[in-house]
Amino acid sequence: MSDDINRAHNEAMKALKAERDEMMREKRAGHGLLMVHTGDGKGKSTAAFGMIARALGWGFEVGVVQFIKGKWKTGEKEFFRRFPDQVRFHVMGEGFTWETQDRARDIAAAEAAWEKAKELLADTSLHLVVLDELNIALRYDYLDVNQVVADLQARPREMHVCVTGRNAKPELIAVADLVTEMQSVKHPFDAGLKAQRGIDF
Amino acid sequence: MSDDINRAHNEAMKALKAERDEMMREKRAGHGLLMVHTGDGKGKSTAAFGMIARALGWGFEVGVVQFIKGKWKTGEKEFFRRFPDQVRFHVMGEGFTWETQDRARDIAAAEAAWEKAKELLADTSLHLVVLDELNIALRYDYLDVNQVVADLQARPREMHVCVTGRNAKPELIAVADLVTEMQSVKHPFDAGLKAQRGIDF
Secondary structure (H helix, E strand, C coil): CCHHHHHHHHHHHHHHHHHHHHHHHCCCCCCCCEEEEECCCCCHHHHHHHHHHHHHHCCCEEEEEECCCCCCCCHHHHHHCCCCCCEEEEECCCCCHHHCCCHHHHHHHHHHHHHHHHHHHCCCCEEEEEEECHHHHHHCCCCCHHHHHHHHHCCCCCCEEEEECCCCCHHHHHHCCEEEEEEEEECHHHHCCCCCCCCCC | CCHHHHHHHHHHHHHHHHHHHHHHHCCCCCCCCEEEEECCCCCHHHHHHHHHHHHHHCCCEEEEEECCCCCCCCHHHHHHCCCCCCEEEEECCCCCHHHCCCHHHHHHHHHHHHHHHHHHHCCCCEEEEEEECHHHHHHCCCCCHHHHHHHHHCCCCCCEEEEECCCCCHHHHHHCCEEEEEEEEECHHHHCCCCCCCCCC
16 A cells, blocks of 8 residues: 555544544533434434443433324334333324324323423433424424523533424424434335335334 | 415425325335445434434344444444444554555555455345445545445345545445435634534544
C-alpha cells in the first residue's frame, strides 16, 4: 500500500477518533434528553426498545407507556416484563384506534395513557421514559400537544424521554433535543412479505 | 362532534385497521429478511438491539458481532450478556479504526470479525444475526463487499440478518429486503451535549 493512501487513511481515522473522544469525554452530562423518533420507516419503536436494553445494562430503571398497541402479544412486552424491578411497562392501547373506529373511545384511551405517562414523568427513579406511538395520539388531536409539551418539560431535569411515532408534531419537534427521522428506502411489505414475529413485533 | 368528522375518522381508522390486519395475517412467512440500517442519524444499532429484545421475548436465539466497538463498556453488551443461553454476543472491534489508525491491523480485525460472523450465519439455531457496524468495514474496503454479499445470501433461508452502519454500500442495498435510513433532524451534540450512558452506549 502506498504511503499516500496510508497517510490519508490515518488522517481520516484521526478525525474520527477526535470526534469520538469528544463524544465520550463526558459520559454523563446530567441533562435529560427529549428524543423523538419519527418518519415512515421502521425502527422508531425498535430503537426506543434498544435504548431500554442499554439503560438496563447500566442498571437504570425505565418506564414505558405504549399508546396504541392492541391486545396482541408482542416480543417487547414479553421480554421487558421479565424485569419488573427495572421496567415499568404499561400497554395502554387496548381499544385504541384501528381496533375500535370510535373516536370518543380513542380519546378516552389516549387520556388514560397520558395520565399513566405523567405518573412516570414524575418518578425521579427513572432514567428513561419511552412514550411509544404518542405521536399518533397527538396527530389525531386525541391529546392537546401544548399540554403534552408542558408536561414533558416539567419532568425531572435528568430524565430522558423518547417519543415515537410517525408524523411528529412541529410543536414537539421544536422543543426536542434530538429528532431522528426513520426513512424507508426499501420495505419488504412492498415485496409481499408479511410482518414477522421477533422482528416487527 | 359532527357526523362528518366521525365518518371521516371511521374511514381512516378502517383503512389503518385493514392494513394492520393484512400485516398480522401471516405472522411467520418463513423467509428470513436481510435488513440494513444506515444513514447519519441515530438509532441504527439501537434499533437492531431492540429487535434482539423482541426476538428474546419470543424465545428465539440471536447472534451479534460488533465490528468496530472499542474496549469500553457498553450498555448493550452488559445487558445481552446476561442471556448466554439466548444471545451469542461477540465484540470483535478491539483495535479497530479510530483507536489504532493502522490500516493493516484494521483489515485483520475486520477479517477476524467476518470469520466470526460466518460461524453465526451457518448456525441454524439462530433466528436473527446482527452485524453491527459492518457497513464501516465495507466502506473502507476492509472486507470485499461481493464476498460478504455472497456469504449473506448463503445463510439458512429462515435466518434474519440486520446490518448496521452509515454509508451502506450499493451492492448491499441491492440485495437487502429492507433498508431504513436514519436521518438526523436535530442532534444534541450540535447543542454541546455529550454522549450519555444508557442512551448512546
